[in-house]
Amino acid sequence: MNLSNLLMFKCKIIEISKFALKPLSSLEFLDLSRNWLYNTVLFESTSELGLSNIKVLNISDNPIYELSDKFNFWKNVWFRNLREIIIQRGDIKKCDFHALSRIEKLRKLDLSGNRIETISPYNFSYLEILDLSNNKLVLLPDTCSKKMFSQTNFYPALKVFHLQNNRISFTLALNIIGSCLKNLTTLDISFNPIRMMFYFAIxxxxxxxxxxxxxxxGPIExxxxxxxxxxxxxxxxxxxxxxxxxxxxxxxxxxFNPTLLVLHLTNIDLSHVNLTSMLFNLENLTELSIVHCKVxxxxxxxxxxxxxxxxxxxxxxxxxDSRSFQGLTNVKLVSFQSNRITSLEQSSFPNFIWESSEIIFDFSSNPFDCGCHLEWFKEWMKRNKNRTFGHLYKCNTPKEWNNQSILYLDTRECHMPSQFLILSFTIIGFISLFIFSIIIVRRLRWYSKCYIYDRKNKKLLMPPRNNQTEFLYDGFVSYNTRDRKWIMSELIEKIERKHEYKLCLHERDIIPGEIYVDEILKCIDCSRKFLLILSNNFMDDQWCLFETEIANHALASGKGDTLFLILLEDINSQYITRSLRTLLNSVAHAEWTTNKSGLKLFWKNVLKFMDET
Known part of the structure; x- marks a missing residue:
C-alpha cells in the first residue's frame, strides 16, 4: 500500500492489532493523537512490524505514563527512520532518553505539556529541536557529561531549546549549556521562577x-x-x-550587546531609567518594545x-517632543497605546514622520482632551485612514464628548466669525426658546442629557454570556492593584493552590497589546463566576467602577448567582453609590476578618460559592 500520510486523531481508539499497520510500508506521517492508547497497546501493535519509511509520529494526548525501557516500543525497527516525535500533554513524569536510542537520526522531539520532573539524557547526534515546555522541571536539564579529560555533548546539533513554563529557578547551568550546545540559536525559559542571572551568564x-x-x-536579581x-x-x-x-x-x-536587533521589556519599573543611556550601545536595534514599564x-x-x-x-x-524622535529615520510603526497623552501637536513628531505614508501610528486608549487644538489631528486622520486606528481614538474630556471618537469631533465653533455675532445669536436663540415655552425647553434639555448619557455608557453593556458548558476560568477577580498583596497571599493561595480553582487576574492573565476593555469583557465571558474585591482603593479606581457596572448589568440580566462580593474593609460613605448599595442588598458577600472563627466562616462562604454550578 502506497499510503504516505495517515491521520487518526480524536478517534477514540483503544486498541490496534499487531498486523493493522504492517501493510503501510510507505507510510511517512502517522497521527494517533487524542485517543486512548497506552504504552502496552503501542508496544504490542508494533511488535510484529518491520522496517518502514515513517518520519513523523504524533501520539499526543494519549495516556502515556513513562518514557523508559519498560514496554519500549521505540526499539522496534519500524521507528528507526523517525525524524520527528510529538508526545504532547501525556502524563510522563520520568523521562529516560535511552528509550529512544535506536532512533539515530531524530531531528525534533516535542514532550511539552507533560509532568516531567527528571530527565536521563542520551546522545542524539542529529537532534535540532527539543521542546520540554509546560512540564515540572526544577533544574536545567543536563546537556553534556564532563569527565576529567573528556566531554560528551548529548545534543551537539541542537538549535532550538524550549523550557518555558517549568519550575526552573537557578540558571548557573547556562554557562554549561553554552559550552555544550555550540549550535544553540534559540533558548526560551519564559514563565519560570528564575531568581538570578549572573555576570556574563550567556x-x-x-x-x-x-x-x-x-x-x-517572582523576583529576580x-x-x-x-x-x-x-x-x-x-x-x-x-x-x-x-x-x-x-x-x-x-x-x-x-x-555588551552590539548585535541586538530586537529588545522587548515588559513589566519592569523603568520610571527612573534614562532610556538614552540604557540603549546607548544598541545602535543596531530594529525593534524596541517597552510595555508596562512606568516610563x-x-x-x-x-x-x-x-x-x-x-x-x-x-x-x-x-x-x-519631536526632538526625541529626530533620529528615527527608518521607523515604520510607532505605538503609544494606553498612556496618559491628552493632546497631540504637530511639534510632537518631526515632519517626516507625519508626512511619510509608510509609518503606522497607534495612540488609542489615551485620555484625549478634545478641543480646537485637536482639529488639525482630526483632519490628518481623515487624510491618513490607512495609517492609524482612528475609531479607537476617544475623547476623555470635556464631559459632553467623553468616549466619543475624535473623528466626529465638532469643530464648527472653532471658526465662529466674531464674539459680537456669537453674542447676538445667543440672545436671539434665548428669546426664541423662551417664546416656545419653558415646558418645551425642559423636555429638550432632558432629551439631550439622556442622549449624552446613553452615548457615554454604551460600552458598559454586559456581553452575551458564553453558551458553552466549560469555561476557561472558574472565576474572574475584579480588584485594585494596591490590594495585590492580599490577592496573592490569601485568595490565590487558598482558592488556586489549595483548592485548584483557576482564577483570572487582569495583571497576570491579560496579555498586553490588545484593547483592554475588550479583553476584560472576554475574560468575564469566559469565567464561571465573578468576584469583586471591595475596598476603598477599589472604589477610587475608574477601571474597578467600570467592572462594578458590568456586575450590575449581570444582576439586572438575572445572573446574580454568578456574583460574589468580598469586603476587605469598611467602605467610606462617600463611595457608597446606588449601584454598590444595590449589589450589597442583592448579591451574596463576605467580610474579611483576622478573627480565627470569623476567618473559618469567611472561607467556608467563599468556597461554597465557588462550588456552586
Missing amino acids: VNCTNLEILRMDHLL LYDFAFASFNLKELYLGNNVMGYMEGFNFTTILM ENISPLLGFPLLSVLNLSFNYIQKL
Missing part, C-alpha cells in the same frame, strides 16, 4: 540569537553584563507582576538609524 552560548525570559514568575553576548539578536525580558524587576542598572546589564519621559532616541518598530504602550507618558 557569554558561552556563542551562537545564541534569541533569548526569551519574559513573563518570569540581575547582575551587570548578565546578557553580554556578541551574537544575541533578540532579547525578551519581563515579569508577570510589576515590582519584581526594578532597581537594576540596565545601562550595564545591556552594555514617564522619553529622552532623545538618537543613533538608531535601523529602528523600524517603536512600541511604548501602557506607560505613563503625558507629552511628546
